Amino acid sequence: MSAPASARRLPPGPPATRTVGLLARMARDRLSVMTSAALSYGDAVRLPLGPKTLFFFNHPDHAKRVLADNAANYHKGIGLVHARRALGDGLLTSEGELWKAQRKVIQPVFQPKRISRQTGVIAEEAAKLVARLRSRAGTGPVDIREEMTELTLGILGRTLLDADLGVYDTIGESFEVVQDQAIFEMMSLSAVPSWLPLPQQRRFRRARADLERITGRLAAERAAHPSADGDDVLSRLIEATAGEPDEAVRRQRMRDELVTLLLAGHETTASTLSWTFLLLDQHPLVLEKVRAEVLEVLGDSQPTPENLHRLAYTSRVLEEVMRLYPPVWILPRKAQQEDEIGGFHVPAGAEVLICPYTLHRHPEFWDAPDRFDPERFAPGRADKRHRYSYIPFGAGPRYCVGSSLGTLEALVVLATVVRELNLVKAPGYVPKPEPMLTLRVQGGLPMTVHPID
Secondary structure (H helix, E strand, C coil): CCCHHHHHHCCCCCCCCHHHEEEEHHHHCHHHHHHHHHHHCCCEEEEECCCCEEECCCHHHHHHHHHHHHHEEECCCHHHHHHHHCCCCCCCCCCCHHHHHHHHHHHHHHCHHHHHHHHHHHHHHHHHHHHHHHHHCCCCCCCCHHHHHHHHHHHHHHHHHHCCHHHCHHHHHHHHHHHHHHHHHHCCCCCCCCCCCHCCCCCHHHHHHHHHHHHHHHHHEEEHHHCCCCHHHHHHHHHHHHCCCCHHHHHHHHHHHHHHHHHHHHHHHHHHHHHHHHHHHHHHHHHHHHHHHHHHCCCCCCCCHHHHHHHHHHHHHHHHHHHHCCCCCEEEECCCEEEEEEEEEEECCCEECCHHHHCCCCCCCCCCCCCCCCHHEEEEEEECHHHHHHCCCCCCHHCCCCCCHHHHHHHHHHHHHHEEEEEEEEECCCCCCEECCEECCCCCCCCEEEECC
């Protein structure tokens, strides 16, 4: 049934004559495009981008409609669809019955009881990080983003795969190349043939082959040496694909799932931790409060599920970091059928964007939205806020499956580091957000290490 005439009003936006300029700005600074669009046109904006017109909605009610109330109408959209050429059909990019089957296989690994049991493993890896950083004290700046990437890959290997990823010394670089290619596919709308012998395409093919080799080896080793309880991701994927008669298809499914899970899983937490240490350096009073709480609650003891819940202020700091720099900064969707959002008509086939980065800074829902203020999440204040004004891990059926592990990881690592070290931004360094698959610190994060004992 067609929408009534009253619902066919389209959102305002820049004229089509500005397409070339918008495309150039989108390639150069995606966050400024989204921010200025919301400021100039309001909570619903039409953005003409070459062959596509994007429908950008920036109100919590809009997010609720797209991500939860009418989620079945909105499949993965522009960007993620094109990133499929780089990432394959993993949980991040798949749809329909395939996505449901993948989610069913993966979901049990992230059950609260199982995640809680990983606290000791995470604490061990965090202690190793502190030891590595201590050894670098007085030697000049350390790239904290790189350290967080190595840390989170190690944690994911142990907690999800029951495997040591540290033996694969190329995995971090290969993930970096694959992510760069995914963003390139998103921005070019996959218009550049993958067979062209461009340097970037050659790097990507090498990286993809490397990840296929690594995931294949991981699967073979797990098949040869099954885990005791069989509740890790590798064991579950092996069991789920055992009935596939085509060996090539089975390997591809395994590769897609592992690459997607590891890439999205380690990148989100590494980005959050990088921004956290940067913001704490910029706000020393907040750092003092975090350290005081950690010392009072943990003392010299290791973080445990029993004492971590008492780190209330530290948890609020992480929530505020993810408000300003949400790990999932954009949620692209494609309307399967026409719809109405906020009084505006959304045609069937429309590319729809929900942007947590701008939503988390909406002045109607956040006082002084650009200010770093963890007390926004104090008891009583957060209760009055629109549920969908804060969605760092998305919302609805496709809410990030690994959010509980990522949150636990960030809390344990933050508490372990601030108890022993000060991390200070290198002089002259100016941080800038880089909106890739996650919202990371562009070009690395140089900080000097200062033990506090």
